[in-house]
Amino acid sequence: MNREIIDINDYTILLEEASTDNNLIDSCFFDEPVIAIAFYGSGDVGLNVKFDGKTKEFHHTKGMVLSFYADNMVEFEHHVSKLKSLQCLVIATAIKKIDKLPNGEGQFLEQFLYQLIHPKDHYVEGPVFNMSPEMFQLVEQFFSNTYEGEIKMMFYKSHITALLSHYFGQLAKQQSTKLDTSQIKKINLAQEILLSDLENPPSLTELANRIGTNTNKLKIEFKAQFGVPVFKYLQNERLKKAYSLIKNEQKTIQEAAWAVGYDSLGSFSNAFEKKFGYRPSQV
Template identity: 80%
Template structure:
């Protein structure tokens, strides 16, 4: 279990990583009431939020953003296994520090996350959605940072600002393109289908039929929710899985290409380099 805590600009950044060959539970509490945004990386760890007699369970956390208010009576329980390692970045602040934040973050928190700024319970949950590819890449960079000392703090400060700007930007976009709850459930079902069939995904028409909508609605609402078209999202997920297969499971480039649905090694390597900036053989 690796846990790092960094204090920047009246905010606290918490970086947590854990992997295990067995199954373990990692519990986390906050010493004082906080407003926080949690960004979950590639691990897809299980999460339970417990307070009083309530329990909220999240089964698919890969790429998830969770905003919340929580006091010291709230427990965050991560269920870590070999298949589901933990990779979580939390940016947290307190209500009293909102006016001190240097880039207007406090105003955006009030605008988009007002229920968290004026909590009515021990745990108040804000919007939950999936990161855009740009946000996911920024989160990965936090965990891959190699800087030390003042350069490290400069890196964290700049990347925290960039990540929050993308986060509030996505909230603003969702506000404009608000999707009704029944349609949102269909979009998340489409996401689950894609993630379960990365190597052999359905066509756009088949996917629309399986979730009970038409292709135009699927394309429009999927992009509104995730910030990219359906098959751009699919490609991003394939390449993120490929990166983890090579880095953490020691798969060869050829094995990895087949595992994520690429028949051509050249096409896979070119797509990988375009996304990450280096060839899969350099991971």
């Protein structure tokens, strides 16, 4: 278990990363009441939130953003296993510090997360959704950066601001579109279907039929939920998986391209460079 705690601009930043060949349960509490946003990266750890004899379970956390209010009576329990590793970035602040936050962020918290700033229980849950590709990439960079000292703090400050900007921007989009619970469930199901077979995903029409909607609604609601069109989301997920396969030396560049559905190595390399800024051979 690797855990790093950093204090920046009246925020407390918690970086947690863990993997194991066995089963591991990691529990944590907050010392004081906080408002927090948890961003789950490339791991897919299980999460149980326990308070007042109740348990809220999250079985698939990869790419999830969870906002919440919690006091010291709430236990956050991560279940780590060989196939479900932990990669979590938490941005937390105390209610008494809301007015001191930079860049007008306190105002955005009041606007979008009102129920967290005025809690009525030990644990109050705010919006839960999946990160846009831009947010996911920012979270990945927190766990892969190698800077030290003041440069590392500069990196953290700039990336926290960028990450929160994307977060509030996505909340604003959702608020303007106003997807109801049944619509969100359908769109999340569409995401699961895409991620389950990156090599041979269904067509847009097939995907719409499988979740019980039409293609026009699927396109509009998917972009509202994830910030990008269906095809762009699929492409980003393919390239992220290929990057991981190459970086961890699990496959050659050609094999990684095939594994995520690219028949042309040239097309794969061009798309890869456009997304990451360098060729696959430079990973």
